[in-house]
Amino acid sequence: MVRIIYLVSCVIMIVFIIRRILIKAVKMSLQIRTYEGKTEGSIIGVRETIEKKKNFSKDYYYYPTYRYIVNDITYEEEFPFHENKEEKLPIGEIRLIQYDEKNPKNFYPVVNKNAWFLEASKYTLSIVWIIATAIYIWY
Numbered sequence: 358m359v360r361i362i363y364l365v366s367c368v369i370m371i372v373f374i375i376r377r378i379l380i381k382a383v384k385m386s387l388q389i390r391t392y393e394g395k396t397e398g399s400i401i402g403v404r405e406t407i408e409k410k411k412n413f414s415k416d417y418y419y420y421p422t423y424r425y426i427v428n429d430i431t432y433e434e435e436f437p438f439h440e441n442k443e444e445k446l447p448i449g450e451i452r453l454i455q456y457d458e459k460n461p462k463n464f465y466p467v468v469n470k471n472a473w474f475l476e477a478s479k480y481t482l483s484i485v486w487i488i489a490t491a492i493y494i495w496y
Contacts, residue, residue: 360494367491371484389455389465398425398454398466401433403446421446425454427461434462 402422407415418439425432440446457463 364491367487370487389463392455392457392463392465394427394456394458394461396425396427396454396456397451398423398464399451400446400448403443403448404435405443406439417441417443419443419446421466423452423454423464423466425456425464427456430461432461432464434464436464436466 400421401424404420404422406418406420408418409415418441420435420437420439422433422435453467454464455467456465
């Protein structure tokens with residue numbers, strides 16, 4: 358009975374990961390590859406978040422805000438993916454930005470072109486781990 362409950366919970370976790378996160382990450386990874394607009398943008402700020410863990414350790418995440426100009430309109434947008442080290446996001450650094458010409462608020466720094474793909478692969482590894490654990494426990 359315990360095995361069945363465990364397998365059902367694994368299936369629920371896998372469905373949740375696929376529906377909520379993995380599909381979005383794959384869609385965004387494909388979508389940003391269609392962005393054809395190019396400009397230069399600079400990092401104008403970095404937002405720090407701290408995630409406390411159960412073992413009382415902390416993880417620090419840094420989200421950069423970019424300023425870039427498209428058709429004489431200035432945009433200041435935060436990039437939704439983090440870095441683990443603030444040193445990787447020097448304020449004032451100029452980076453190449455690709456953006457959606459239909460909606461320039463949708464952008465990505467070229468150095469982060471694979472961010473959505475990396476996010477998707479992280480969750481894919483989680484799914485593989487859950488399945489492997491379920492198989493191990495079942496047999």
